[in-house]
Amino acid sequence: MPDDLYRLVYYSRNTITGDATALAAAITSILAKSQVNNQRVGVTGALMFNSGCFAQVLEGSRSAVEDVFERIQQDDRHGDVSLLAFDPAPARAFENWSMGFVGASIDDAARYGALVQDSGFDPARMTGESLFETLRKLAIEEEYAAA
Amino acid sequence: MTIVGSLKDVVRARQPRISALPEMAAAVLILDEDRKVEYVNASAEKLFMPVDPIGCTLSALFASCGATGGDEVFVAVDTSAEPAPMRLRLSDDRLLDCTLRSLSSGGFVVSMDDVTTYVRNAELAERDALTGLANRKALRDRLVERLASAARTGDATAVLYVDLDRFKAVNDTLGHPLGDALLRKVAERFKSALRDGDVVARIGGDEFAVIQSNAPQPAAATALATRLVDLISRAYAIDGHMLHIGASVGVAIAPDDGYEPDVLLKNADLALYRAKAEGRGCHRFFEPGMDERMQARRSMEIDLRRALALKQLELVYQPQFDLASSDIIGFEALIRWHHPTRGLVPPEEFIPFAEEIGVISAIGEWVLRTACKQAAAWPKPVAIAVNLSALQFRGGKLAETVISALAQSQLPVQRLELEITEGALLNNTDDVLNVLNRLRELGVAVSMDDFGTGYSSLGYLQKFSFNKIKIDQCFIRDIDTHADRQAILRAVTSLAVALRMKTIAEGVETEAELACIRAAGCDEVQGYLTGRPMPGGAVMALLEPACSAENF
Structure with missing residues (x-):
């Protein structure tokens, strides 16, 4: 059924060129745009930027997730897109996030990308399930921190 | 009025x-x-x-x-x-x-x-109904216009031919409605990659073409082709499925590669053919000479497709000896193609081509049946080794073909030995292992051919218990003067002993080489020194009781 709840997890390589400021600006714009678009079609999820990679979880009706993902695929600000999981989901994990940015503040992510890479965290080596869990945990931490 | x-x-x-x-x-x-x-x-x-x-x-x-x-x-x-x-x-x-x-x-x-x-009707006649892109006719019409205007301004015009890789598999396994949905998404991705003024058309089932004008060439075509390969290869989420296809691109640029629309389209197609032949997922530019090579390939293809029917294929047999007893223990069947004008075409030239054009299954089956039939008539029950192409494992009919060849020829199953390269195990490993295990249960022996070349993953030796390892001739050549080759050979033979597999050295040409492989502990030998490939009649003579005493 096109309206069943689905969850999609992917990661991709950042192709944005420029310094940390340019990167932060690009990510801010990606977030702002996706928050608006996702809210309209009922898609929730989280975006993480790390180690030169984007990792993103999208959840919503199957057709909405497919449409949002297709738009993301056509974006040339990233490449080497790996679709890790696309499956029916029992419930939303990011109910309140039209698109949360988790793991670090935008500035930190841009500035410390290289450091994070050294610490060994690499979304490219994770399965869809573990990447999703990581994003979910980070989102919860973020919510605590904000509270 | x-x-x-x-x-x-x-x-x-x-x-x-x-x-x-x-x-x-x-x-x-x-x-x-x-x-x-x-x-x-x-x-x-x-x-x-x-x-x-x-x-x-x-x-x-x-x-x-x-x-x-x-x-x-x-x-x-x-x-x-x-x-x-x-x-x-x-x-x-x-x-x-x-x-x-x-x-x-x-x-x-x-x-x-x-x-x-x-x-509207005229427009519809110019549109591909599924994707809404221009159709082949409209593409050509636009190209005629663009080339005419480019001829006045002196601008370059690029034509990019794009073929989807693996689309057919998606269409066949998941059905046409999903294939159609995928094509529509592919069309959208094309549109997202093009600039105003570029024309994109769907010109066949999974074939697209782009006209790019008013851009600096070949830089713009390179950029677009790279972008299209990247973009189209990105995963698709459709109807709850994750789909992966790829794209190959051929580029021809007017006026350098032709200024007639049809010549340009043909040259883009030739370049596409090259991109596909060189592994797909890439783009290639047209080069002069592609046409001649293509003609040569076409004529070779026509000849090869006919070779079986015209009985131009022949099997010759190279003897294999036991090193301890010096007895003939079997023969490897080797294929020869005698063509009336090409002469004797070497197998390394036509077998890869036969794999590419899809006639390898028919040729492989003929080899198997012919070798079994001829070996069944030999006066001694020695083994007959037959090479299998990796592609023969596709289609799921290999085990049946082997059973049928054995039944028809009345060859005792223990005499048949199948040689595979590790290439056969690279893809769909589980399916291939199932077939190999089934053949093994029947009593057929299986050898690992060309061992030491390619990836030489020892994992394959663990996944399947081969009867024999054939050590590639590149390790045997001049082994007497190369300590490294001797070391490799010793390592492989002791590995084989531990795994309870036999070893045979291929390509032995000198007495010195023979002494080395004997010293390294090889079980068997095959090569010009011990016996050249010979026609079936010569095998009969060699195996006659009177002759068999004198070996090497």
């Missing part, structure tokens, strides 16, 4: 408009000398409803329907040019062809034909 002609009479007579005019399907307006509407027929009245056209200028009237160009209609009469219809697009997307002529009695007559359906 034309409308205008009959109108002249009407006006001249200064009568109320004759009865035919109001009922005409075409909208007709008559304007006075001040270019204001004086009369409209029923069709015109309906057209401009609810506006009452009487007293309006054409500009005002057209504007009321969302169209512009009321003044341009007069250009022809004002410049005394031949009247030509002007197309109006109304806000409701109707299209009207509008012609204005002056009347000899003063004033003007305007006729307006609704050409919406006609134009």
Whole structure:
């Protein structure tokens, strides 16, 4: 059924060129745009930027997730897109996030990308399930921190 | 008699408009000398409803329907040019062809034909119904236009041919509706990668083409081809499925690669062929010489497809000896292709080609059946080793073919040995292992051929318990003067002993090499020194009891 709840997890390589400021600006714009678009079609999820990679979880009706993902695929600000999981989901994990940015503040992510890479965290080596869990945990931490 | 002609009479007579005019399907307006509407027929009245056209200028009237160009209609009469219809697009997307002529009695007559359906149909004839992209005919028409204009300006025009890789597999396994949905998404990705003015067309099931003009070449075509390969290869999420396809691109650029539309299209196709031959997922530019190579391949393909039927294929047999006893323990069947004009074509030249054009299964089956049949007639029950191509494991019929060849030839199953390379295990490993295990259960022996070349993953030796390892001749050549080769050979033979597999050294050509492989502990040997490949008749003679005492 096109309206069943689905969850999609992917990661991709950042192709944005420029310094940390340019990167932060690009990510801010990606977030702002996706928050608006996702809210309209009922898609929730989280975006993480790390180690030169984007990792993103999208959840919503199957057709909405497919449409949002297709738009993301056509974006040339990233490449080497790996679709890790696309499956029916029992419930939303990011109910309140039209698109949360988790793991670090935008500035930190841009500035410390290289450091994070050294610490060994690499979304490219994770399965869809573990990447999703990581994003979910980070989102919860973020919510605590904000509270 | 034309409308205008009959109108002249009407006006001249200064009568109320004759009865035919109001009922005409075409909208007709008559304007006075001040270019204001004086009369409209029923069709015109309906057209401009609810506006009452009487007293309006054409500009005002057209504007009321969302169209512009009321003044341009007069250009022809004002410049005394031949009247030509002007197309109006109304806000409701109707299209009207509008012609204005002056009347000899003063004033003007305007006729307006609704050409919406006609134009839409013409557009549809230029569109691919599934994706809405241009079709092959439209592509060619646009290319003719672009090349004509490029010829005047001296600009380069690039044609990119794009083939989807693995689309057929998606279509076949998941069904046409999903394949269609995928093609529509691919079309969208094309559009997202193109600039205004580029033309993209769907010209076949999974074939697309792009015309790129007014761009610096070849840089722009390189950038676009790279982008398309990347973009189209990105995963698709469709109807709950994750789909992965790829794209190969061939590029030809006018005027360097041709300035005739058909030549350019053909050259882009040739470049695409090269991209596919070189592993897909890449782009290639047309190069002079591709055409000749293509012709040569075509003629080779025609010849190879006929070779079986014309009985140009022959098997020869190279003996294999046990190193301890010096007895002949078997023969490897080797294929030869005798072509009337090409002469003797070496297998390393035509077997990869046969794999590429898909005739390897037929050839492989012929080899298997012929070798079994001939070996069954030999006076001694020695082994017959037959090479299998990795591609013969596809299609799921290999085990049946082997069983059938054995049954038909009455060859005892223990005498058949199948040689595979690790290439057979690279893809669909589990399926291949299932087939190998099934053959093993029947009693067929299986050897690992060309061991030491390629990836030489020891994992394969663990996944399947081969009867024999054939050590590639590159380790045997001049082994007597190469300590490293001796070390490799010793390592492989001790590995084989531990795994309870036999070893055979291939390509032994000198006594010194033979002494080395004997010293390294190889079980068996095959090579020019111990016996060249020979026709079936010679095998019979060699195996006659009288001859077999003298070996090497």
